[in-house]
Structure formats: C-alpha cells, structure tokens
Amino acid sequence: MSRTLDPAPPAPPRPSTPSPAVYRRRRIVAFGILAVILGLLIGGGVYTSSALGAPIPAAAPAIDDPAPVVAETQAVVEPGFGTWAVGATDFDGLMAAGGEDTPMPMASIAKVVTALVVLEEHPIPEGEGGPDIAYTEADIDIYWDMVAQNGSVAPVVAGSTLSLKESLEAMMLPSGNNYSISIANWAFGSVDAYVDRATAWLAKHGLTATRVVDTSGLSLDDVSTAADLVRLGGIALENPTLAEIVATQSVEIPELGTLENSNRLLGTHGVDGIKTGTTDDAANLLFSADVAVGATSVTLVGVVLGGDTHAIVREAVAGLIDSIAPGFHEVVALEAGRPLVAYATPWGDSAEAVAGEGVTVVVWSDTPVDVSVEAGSVGLVDDGDRVGTATVTAGSQVVEVPLVVDGTLDDPGAWWRLSNPGGLDAGVVADAPVAG
Numbered sequence: 558m559s560r561t562l563d564p565a566p567p568a569p570p571r572p573s574t575p576s577p578a579v580y581r582r583r584r585i586v587a588f589g590i591l592a593v594i595l596g597l598l599i600g601g602g603v604y605t606s607s608a609l610g611a612p613i614p615a616a617a618p619a620i621d622d623p624a625p626v627v628a629e630t631q632a633v634v635e636p637g638f639g640t641w642a643v644g645a646t647d648f649d650g651l652m653a654a655g656g657e658d659t660p661m662p663m664a665s666i667a668k669v670v671t672a673l674v675v676l677e678e679h680p681i682p683e684g685e686g687g688p689d690i691a692y693t694e695a696d697i698d699i700y701w702d703m704v705a706q707n708g709s710v711a712p713v714v715a716g717s718t719l720s721l722k723e724s725l726e727a728m729m730l731p732s733g734n735n736y737s738i739s740i741a742n743w744a745f746g747s748v749d750a751y752v753d754r755a756t757a758w759l760a761k762h763g764l765t766a767t768r769v770v771d772t773s774g775l776s777l778d779d780v781s782t783a784a785d786l787v788r789l790g791g792i793a794l795e796n797p798t799l800a801e802i803v804a805t806q807s808v809e810i811p812e813l814g815t816l817e818n819s820n821r822l823l824g825t826h827g828v829d830g831i832k833t834g835t836t837d838d839a840a841n842l843l844f845s846a847d848v849a850v851g852a853t854s855v856t857l858v859g860v861v862l863g864g865d866t867h868a869i870v871r872e873a874v875a876g877l878i879d880s881i882a883p884g885f886h887e888v889v890a891l892e893a894g895r896p897l898v899a900y901a902t903p904w905g906d907s908a909e910a911v912a913g914e915g916v917t918v919v920v921w922s923d924t925p926v927d928v929s930v931e932a933g934s935v936g937l938v939d940d941g942d943r944v945g946t947a948t949v950t951a952g953s954q955v956v957e958v959p960l961v962v963d964g965t966l967d968d969p970g971a972w973w974r975l976s977n978p979g980g981l982d983a984g985v986v987a988d989a990p991v992a993g
Contacts, residue, residue, distance in 0.1 A: 609974055611981035615934035616900040616966060618910070618945070623897075623928045631884030631922035636873035639839070639863025642783035643877055645885075645921070646791055646856045649953035652881050652921055657783040660766060661862040664834030665709065665732045666786060666843045667774030669793050670767070672725055672802075674755045675744045679721055681798045686720030690743050700735040708734040708775050709819075709835075717812040722798060726808050729799075730818045732833065737772035748772055764789060774834060783860050790831050790843050790858040803830035803845075820844075822871050826878045831858075833867065840867040844874050848882035850919050855885050884922045890949040891916040891928060891958055897947055898932045898960060903980050904973045908964030910944045916958055918951040926951045930960070938966045 633653040635641075640656035651657065681687035694715050703710050711733030719727070721740075728736035741751035748771060755769050767781040767789065781789070794800045806824065807817045820842070822828040827846040834841035843860045859877060864870035891912045898910035910932055920926060932945030945960040974981065 609971055611974065613936045613968065614903075614981060615936055616902050617934050618932040619899040619901075620930050620932060621897050621899075622930050625928075626888050626890070626926040627923055628886060628888075628920075629923060632880060633884075634876035634880040636861055636864070636877070638865075638869075638873070639861060640783045641859070641861045641873070641877070642787050643857055643859035643881055644787040644791070646794065646858060648855075648921065651784065651787065652857075652884070653877070654783060657787075658766070660780040660782055661841075662774075662777045662836050662839070663767075663779055663781045663786065663862070664774045664836045664839075664841055665734075666781070666789075666832050666834040666841055666860075667769050667771070667779040668728055668732065668737050669789055669799075669832050669843065670755055670759065670769055671737050671741065671751070671772045672729060672799050673793060673796065674751065674758045675721075675725070675740055676796055676798060677758065678744050678754070681722055683797045686722040687798075688721050689718050690721060690724050690740070692717050692719065692739065696735065696739045699738050703734040703738075703773075703775075706734075706775065708773065710735045711816060712813050713739070714812050719810065719812065722802070723810050723813075725799070726802055726805070726810065727813060727816060729802050729832065730805065730808060730816045732819050732835075734773040734775055741772045762788075762792060777836065783862060786843055786860040786862075787858050790845060790860065793831055794845055794856065794858065800830065803832060821867070822874060826875050827857075827882070828874075828878070834862075835867070840864045840870045842867070842870045842874055844878075846878050846882075848878070848885065850885040851887040853887075853919060855882075855919060857881065881921075885919055886921075887917055887919055888926045888951070889915070889917050890926050890951065890956075891947060894963075896963070897930050898945060900935060900938075900966060902966055902969070903977070904969035906966045906969075908938060908940075908962050908966050910960040911963045912947055913943075913959040913961045916949045916956050918949065918954055918956070920951045920954075924952045932960055935962075935966065937968060938962045940965055 635655055640659050640661055642651050642654035642657040644651045692713055696713050697715050700710055700713050709732040711727040711731045724736055724740050727733045741748050745751045745754055751772055759767050764785045766785045770776050770778045807815055809815050819833045827848050828844055829847060830845040831843045841862045846857045847854050861870050861873050893912055893915040895912045896909040901907045918926060927950045929948045935944055940962055942962045943959050944962055947958045947960055949956040
C-alpha cells in the first residue's frame with residue numbers, strides 16, 4: 558500500500574536589509590524629537606529659574622494729602638488810642654497790634670527790666686527769698702527824693718533787713734521808685750552801673766527798640782515799643798520769682814506792712830500780671846492773661862500804652878482779652894491710625910500706611926493747619942514697618958508723625974510667578990487706589 562506525502566510548507570520570506578537612506582531618515586526623526594524634548598526641558602528650566610528668582614518690583618505710594626484746615630478770621634476789639642500789641646507765649650508774632658513799632662515812654666514798666674537784670678546777677682532759687690539787703694539812712698534819703706519828684710514810693714525803714722524777693726515786691730507791687738534805686742545800688746554799686754548793665758542786657762535779648770536811662774521809668778527818655786514790650790513780658794514770665802511776684806495782689810512784709818499791687822485787673826479776665834506804668838500824661842499796662850482753650854490754656858502777653866487814665870486802659874485791655882481769647886481753638890490735625898498712603902501689588906496684596914500717632918494743635922484765628930505726607934515706594938513690608946512721615950504745620954508749630962504699615966506685602970509665591978510671565982519684570986510698579 559502506498560502513501561502520498563503532503564508537500565512541505567514554503568519557507569518564510571527572508572527579511573530584506575534596509576537601505577542606508579532609510580537609516581538616515583530614522584536618525585533625523587529621532588534626534589529631532591530628542592532636540593524638542595531637550596529644548597522644552599532646558600527652556601522650561603530657564604523660565605522657571607527666571608520666574609522664581611525675579612526680584613519684587615517696588616509698589617508705588619498712592620498718597621492722600623489732607624486739605625488744610627482754616628478757621629474764620631477772629632475779630633478784635635481794638636483800643637482806639639495809643640499804641641498796643643498782643644502776643645502769646647509759644648506763639649510766634651503778634652495776634653493783633655496797632656502802632657506797635659512806635660517808641661513811647663514806658664514809665665514804671667521799666668522796673669520789669671530792673672528786676673530781670675538784678676535777678677540775672679542774683680538769681681533766687683524757686684521758693685526762696687534770696688540774699689538779704691540792709692537798708693540805711695541813705696535809702697531814707699532816696700525815698701524822700703522820689704517823693705519830691707512826685708514819683709511812686711514804698712515805705713522803707715532804716716536799720717531793717719529785707720530779702721531780695723521782699724525788696725522786689727516793694728518795687729513791683731506798689732511801684733516803689735525808691736526801691737528800684739536802692740536795689741540797683743546794692744546789686745551794681747550805682748544807678749549808672751546798672752544802666753550800663755541794663756543796656757547790654759536789652760541788646761543781648763534783642764530788645765533794640767527799648768532804652769532805659771534810670772531804674773524806675775520816671776524819665777520820659779525810658780522808651781520802648783509795644784512789640785518790644787510784648788517780648789519783654791514773655792521774658793519776665795519765664796523767671797519763676799518775677800512771675801510769682803507780678804501775679805500777687807498783696808503781700809504782708811513785717812517791716813513794711815501790707816503792699817498792694819497797682820494792677821487792678823489782677824484776677825479778672827484771666828489777668829495774672831505784669832506791670833502798670835504812669836507818666837504825667839498817660840497810663841500804661843503790660844499784662845499777661847491765661848485763657849482756657851479746650852483741655853489746655855494759652856498765656857497772652859500784651860501791652861497798651863498812652864491811655865488817658867488807668868480806667869480807660871483797663872477797659873481796653875479787657876476788651877482785647879475778651880475778643881482775642883475766643884479766637885484760639887484746638888484742631889485735630891491727625892487722628893492716630895488715619896490711612897494716608899495705599900500700596901497694591903500686581904498679585905493682589907494691598908496695605909495702608911497710617912499715622913502712627915494723633916496730633917492736636919492749638920491755633921489762633923485763621924492760622925492754617927496743614928498736613929504734608931511723604932512716603933516712598935516699597936517692596937516687601939511687614940505690619941508696623943515705617944515707610945514715611947506726615948508733617949503737621951500750624952504757624953510756627955511743626956510736628957512730625959511716623960507713617961507705619963497696616964498690613965503686609967508678601968512674595969507672590971511660586972505658582973503666581975510661573976503663571977504670570979513678565980509679571981515681575983524690572984520697572985513694574987503697582988498702581989494703588991488712593992487711601993480712604
């Protein structure tokens with residue numbers, strides 16, 4: 558029996574060998590893809606490094622500059638005669654004046670100069686009486702000489718001893734011409750030596766329109782201007798001993814009895830000094846007065862020269878004080894925490910710079926109160942950082958207040974940096990709304 562064998566299956570085809578051209582094409586494609594991948598990696602790394610390391614641009618300040626505060630002009634009841642001027646301690650210039658640069662006889666107001674020159678030579682510690690002065694028959698002769706010249710006097714006792722303060726009280730309160738001479742002789746040896754010293758003292762204090770030729774003001778050649786006398790009154794109030802004496806209505810000195818102050822305005826209209834003056838033709842008054850202004854007070858210093866009588870002068874001074882006093886007022890120039898500057902960044906952070914403290918000033922009449930704000934651009938800031946200054950100006954008063962940050966300006970973080978190409982380019986400055 559015979560079998561028929563199946564034919565063998567055909568052999569698989571032998572793979573053909575690619576040509577060199579095919580190999581080249583494949584290499585080009587592979588290297589191209591690799592280059593793209595490497596480019597993305599390298600470019601992305603450079604961008605990432607640049608974005609993450611970019612410096613923070615400065616945020617510009619948006620400044621709220623408050624408008625000046627200006628009150629209405631205060632009306633003043635003027636004397637209508639002579640020359641006059643009114644100022645205030647701690648205030649530059651004069652509140653009001655008339656003929657203030659015209660020289661006038663100052664009469665016994667000259668004793669204020671005498672007291673200040675003597676106290677410069679022999680200062681009295683506050684609360685003490687100072688050195689003793691022995692009075693002799695020579696001082697009795699001075700007393701009678703002043704009576705003969707129709708000058709004001711205070712009693713003197715030969716053989717008595719008074720302290721310098723008691724002697725100044727006898728000179729200032731009843732305006733004892735005799736005591737002005739006796740004290741000058743004791744302090745400087747003679748009236749002429751006193752006049753030389755007083756002339757130098759006036760020049761040193763810039764009282765160039767004031768001239769003294771004696772100790773008492775009895776001579777009409779003892780002259781000054783209202784403007785100079787306001788400055789003199791301010792100097793007098795700075796001396797504690799003299800300020801106490803001129804504010805005293807009466808004093809009891811055992812050797813002399815009761816001495817009354819010739820200033821009849823003391824204790825009225827806030828008046829607490831300083832000195833009357835009387836010539837044969839006119840009455841004068843150099844005065845000081847404390848007036849309440851809110852929670853504080855202001856000391857006025859003024860003078861009226863050339864009134865017909867002391868009653869007329871007192872009425873004029875009262876009118877000046879009562880009309881000038883209401884012109885002083887407190888102004889809250891800045892409240893602590895008031896926003897004055899705003900900052901904002903492109904990534905949404907914002908902060909304010911606020912007044913670090915409050916400022917209240919006392920001004921007179923229409924003196925403007927102005928606030929100027931200075932603040933610079935900032936980068937990253939923390940709460941409480943100082944970024945500028947607010948300056949309050951009211952007449953001669955200048956108060957500087959720090960501006961401190963309320964809030965923070967932080968770094969925007971990696972995600973914002975990467976997702977905002979060019980957002981931190983140099984020169985980018987944040988715009989901010991004006992602080993409210």
